[in-house]
Amino acid sequence: MLREIVLDTETTGTDAKNGDRLIEIGCVELINHVQTGKSFHRFVNPTRPVSQGAFAVHGISDAFLADKPLFADIVDAFRDFCRDSPLVIHNAPFDVGFLNMEYARLGAAAPPPIDLADVVDTLQLARRKHTGAANNLDALCSRYGIDTTRRTKHGALLDAQILAEVYVELLGGKQTSLGLAMAASEDPVVLTGSDGDVVAVGPRRLRHRLTEAERARHEAFIGTLGGSVVWRDYLGEEGAAG
Incomplete structure (x- = not known):
């Protein structure tokens, strides 16, 4: 089972090294490239003002973040x-x-820093796949026909949900992604929806629809044909009986 977290943030500005801070984190969970409905979303008090440029992008105000x-x-x-x-x-x-940068501010309690080598950067994926084209999130949504009408301002959780759809398209589309996920394991892919229901989406062995009596009649009929049964020579007895 492959679990990935699609993440987006909003900030007070564009320069973390010069004091800009996180104000919003949004994450969605993917299992084998399928959104499960599980998410993480928090607003954060940055203890500093939001720049006018950043406010124009996401619309999150100092007053909203104060508490x-x-x-x-x-x-x-x-x-x-x-x-x-x-x-x-x-x-x-x-x-x-x-x-x-936020981790570093925590001092001795700081978690290990995130290594970029361990992160899937969809911008780099898009640049390799669509060389010379615009590859920002809006352009990719337009290219792949992903609905963004609900997105009037940038928001971390909504952008993470949209990015998850873009990511699947960059990998080759929903059917290709799900097919590869199923082929990677003999076990069922189990997803948990936002309502808590657990659904197995495949792969799983199908039950035979024939009853034992029907199978016996079929074997008896084959016996009346005489000679060699070609498909048994090709598949073997086990394959013919399966």
């Missing part, structure tokens, strides 16, 4: 959700840079 928890208060829940699963991020150096 939100600090990053130190949500980091354990965030890490518990992600566990050791690979992260999938669009333009990964930006988000990873902010997350690692």
Whole structure:
């Protein structure tokens, strides 16, 4: 089973090294490239003003963030959700840079920094697949026919959900992705929806529809044909009986 976490963030500005901070984290869970309905979403008080440029992008105000928890208060829940699963991020150096800067601010309690080598960067995937074309999230959604009408402003959770759809398309589309996931394991792929229902989506062995009596009549009929049964020579007795 392959578990991945698609992640997006919003920030006070564009430069983590010069003091800009995280203000929102959104994550969605993928199992074998299929969204399970499980997500993680938090707003964070950055203890500094949101720049006008950033506010124009996401519309998250200082007043809205004033009563939100600090990053130190949500980091354990965030890490518990992600566990050791690979992260999938669009333009990964930006988000990873902010997350690692927030980790560094925690001092002795800081988790290990995120290694970019362990992150799937969908921007790099898109650049390899669509060389010379625009590969921002809006352009990719337009290219793959992904509905973004609900997205009037950038938001971390919504953007993560949309990015999860883009990621599957970059891998070759939903059918290809699900088919590869099924081929990778003989065990059923088990998904848990947002309502808590557990659904096995495959692969699984199908039961024979023939009864034993019907199978016996079929064998008796074959015996009346005489000579060699060609498909048994080709498949062997076990294959013919299966």
